[in-house]
Amino acid sequence: MNKKKAQSRFVFACLAPAVILVFIFMVIPTIDVFKTAFFKKSNFVSEATFAGFFNFKVLFNDMRFIEAMQNTILYVVLITIITLILAVLFATLLTRENFIGKNFFRVIFYIPNILSIVVIAGIFSAIYQPTNGILNTFLGMIGLDFLQQQWMGNPDIINYSIIAALIWQAIGYYMVMYMSSMTSIPENLYEAASLEGAGKVKQFFMITLPLIWDNIRTTLTFFVISTINLSFMFVQLTSEGNLGSEVALNYMYNNAFAGKYGFGMAIGVCIFVFSFALSAIINKVTEREVLQY
Amino acid sequence: MKKIITAGLSFAMAASMLAGCSSAPAEDADSGDKRVLKFDSFSGGNGEEVFTKLAEAFEAANPDVDVQLRFEKELPDVLNKENAQGEYSDVVYYNLGQPSGYTETQLNTNEVLDISDVIENINIDENYKNSNIVQYYGDGKSYLLPLKTTPAGFFYNTELIGEGKKYELPTTWDEFWALGDQAREDGIALFTYPTNGYFDNTLNALLKETGGEELLTSVLNYDKNAWNSDAAKQAIDIISKLVSPDYLYADTVSNANAKDGFTMNQQAVIDGKALFMPNGDWVVNEMADTTPEDFHWGLLPLPALEEGGERFVGSMTEQVWIPAQAKNVDDAKAFLEFIYSDEGVQIMAEGGNIVPTANMTETIAAMEDGYTKEFFSVYDEASAALGAFAPYNTDNLPDFDRAATVFGSIDSLATGEMTADEYQSTLADAWVKLSENKTIAE
Incomplete structure (x- = not known):
């Protein structure tokens, strides 16, 4: 037997377990979701009647679904923009600047990421609680009573309260990602720039940002996926999607496991297509020539 | 030889990873011949x-x-x-x-x-x-x-409301609202609700009070005109007044929509921040740990529409x-x-x-x-x-959520997002859909 053939068999054998697992736990269920979306079906075990595009037709006239998609887009856009800016800013400060307590801040920023989303939902329930909550109590203490709000009870505010919590938990993770690529930028680039008279801001836009661009692109996809997933869990654990805070995955969950399995899977298909398309678009529009050092 | 080892190892790897997936339901332990x-x-x-x-x-x-x-x-x-x-x-x-x-x-x-x-x-x-x-x-x-x-009526503290207590127990809705105005001056809200779902029995009783058994039955059985009567409007108006900012405990909606926040609204009644809430007898055990000894639960049926009128309580x-x-x-x-x-x-x-x-x-x-x-x-x-909503064909109305439409809207009434008239027309529209999709016994 020639060596090449043996090698390819070895590669195949090594890959097989992963491929089998992906197939069983990802591919088959996904196909099943797409299939079920075309049926009227109450739960896992009930009879299914073929309904064509019925579920989708209902879905596109369903105000609650439209609200859920609008909220999801709002969450993705705001969380991505704000977290990205803050994370890059903090990462730059923590890698490029020298000040006391640098390591302390690294730890502080990263802590929310270690906590499970269940704990975060618990923390923010305590923060936003109207009478005894930390936020309203603090505002009262410093004499800003007029700013006190029903943070999780007012439909005009609730989405921003949730977004704030999700940004708080996301910053640390992305900050560490950006820091890792920033530390690998050679110091001599900055030295040369400062000899040429470039200030800190200019250095950031001319050196740091272009050199971590590839990293930022990757994280943008993470933003889309993790916001869709985490907002679901946070909403499920706090407002349960009421008061105008419905998000797509939560709406799917609440339908699929409340006697409307087929309809829930149709929502799932829409979310699948949406997140795929959004990631692809983001990937395309952020394409730049990769700079190397 | 090498080939066999490779194949064997990779098979073992695959098998060990898949082994975790098959878990037969545990056999009933030791029930013997029973x-x-x-x-x-x-x-x-x-x-x-x-x-x-x-x-x-x-x-x-x-x-x-x-x-x-x-x-x-x-x-x-x-x-x-x-x-x-x-x-x-x-x-x-x-x-x-x-x-x-x-x-x-x-x-x-x-x-x-x-x-x-x-x-x-x-x-x-x-x-x-x-x-x-x-x-x-x-x-x-x-x-x-x-x-x-x-x-399942309105639960309250008999040490605070009743004969010879700080407040008098109301028997008509007029007295009920008057009590609310009096309490507001003391900084106490008239009403709170654990979550909007707790309105189910209250709604049954209220419909029976304003429109008799006839109205209750027509609502529970999705008569398409059920919500268009004056009696139905009267019931809706009472609900929307109950949850208006004048009478509702301010934190109610926030708490009702927080995970397990319903206990905070129940605690508000125990703490004397709100006077009444719809509930059932289980609330006694549920809140036992945080109920002081000088607190005593009471149960008020719905106040009557007029002096000497018939009163109702959800069963x-x-x-x-x-x-x-x-x-x-x-x-x-x-x-x-x-x-x-x-x-x-x-x-x-x-x-x-x-x-x-x-x-x-x-x-x-x-x-x-x-x-x-x-x-x-x-x-x-x-x-x-007494009564429950009749069945309807959920397959035909997948986007319709009866609980959210009937009871969830009460949160929207409370936050001011919805008016009583909008609530009525929402219900009327929903009942037209439901009447067309009632499940008829085979």
Whole structure:
């Protein structure tokens, strides 16, 4: 037997377990979701009647679904923009600047990421609680009573309260990602720039940002996926999607496991297509020539 | 040789990874020759003790049956999973009207056993027997058995409101609102609600009060004009006044929509921040840890529309049922009959639970003084309003959420997002859709 053939068999054998697992736990269920979306079906075990595009037709006239998609887009856009800016800013400060307590801040920023989303939902329930909550109590203490709000009870505010919590938990993770690529930028680039008279801001836009661009692109996809997933869990654990805070995955969950399995899977298909398309678009529009050092 | 080792190793790797996936359902442990009766219960305010006693007494009477009790907080999730594997309980205790709609879904998919023969054998009160809770499809066949009943009106603190106390107990809505105005000056809200779902029994009673049994029936059975009457509008106006900023405890909506935040609203009544809330007798146990000793629960039926007018209180039931695919149907039926036997009724009563038998008034009279007796005395001055929403075809209306439309909208009334008129037209539109998709018994 020639060596090449043996090698390819070895590669195949090594890959097989992963491929089998992906197939069983990802591919088959996904196909099943797409299939079920075309049926009227109450739960896992009930009879299914073929309904064509019925579920989708209902879905596109369903105000609650439209609200859920609008909220999801709002969450993705705001969380991505704000977290990205803050994370890059903090990462730059923590890698490029020298000040006391640098390591302390690294730890502080990263802590929310270690906590499970269940704990975060618990923390923010305590923060936003109207009478005894930390936020309203603090505002009262410093004499800003007029700013006190029903943070999780007012439909005009609730989405921003949730977004704030999700940004708080996301910053640390992305900050560490950006820091890792920033530390690998050679110091001599900055030295040369400062000899040429470039200030800190200019250095950031001319050196740091272009050199971590590839990293930022990757994280943008993470933003889309993790916001869709985490907002679901946070909403499920706090407002349960009421008061105008419905998000797509939560709406799917609440339908699929409340006697409307087929309809829930149709929502799932829409979310699948949406997140795929959004990631692809983001990937395309952020394409730049990769700079190397 | 190398080839064989490689193949062998990779096979072992694949096999070890897949081995974790196959888990056969554990065999029932050590039930010996006994017939197993699986009783699966929602774990709620009623506690587990009374069911343990019921099971022990049933086992004593039927020595060859082993009752396996299980209490789950997320019962529908557990049962859905087991159903998918072909596993079914023998008796399920899970109520209608829960957010998961599990019981309704099982009914709609014909997964609930017809227990008309059980109903014929037991001494159940006629009102309950003929209600659409028991005869869910209204076709004379019975599917759900009320395990217990309790009056569900407005709960309050008798140490704060009552004769000779700080506030007087209102008997009409006018007095009720006047009390609200008085309390507001003291910085106390008139009303709060644990979550919007707690309006179910209040709504039944209110509809019966403003429009009689006729209005209640037409609403519960999706008469398409049910919400267009003046009586229905009157009921809606009362609800929207109850949850208006003038009378509602300000944190109600925030708390009601926080996970387990309903206890905070219940605590508001205990702490004297709000005077009344719709609830049921389980609130006593549920809040026992945070209730001070000088607090005493009272139950107010709905105030009358006018001086001397008839008063109503919602009559809440909790239900048990047998899955159509239960393995041990005979013992399951015997167990349901046992709940209605003298012994079963006695055990339930000792735990403060009243089984709706034909002679439940005697059962209550024979009880020691306490909350159960006090709560049931509400029927001395008020009539019961009883009923559940009729089934409808969820497959045809997948985007329609009855609980969100009827009760969820009450949150929107409270936050000012919706007016009473909009609420009425929302309900009227929904009832037109529902009337076209009613499930007719086959």
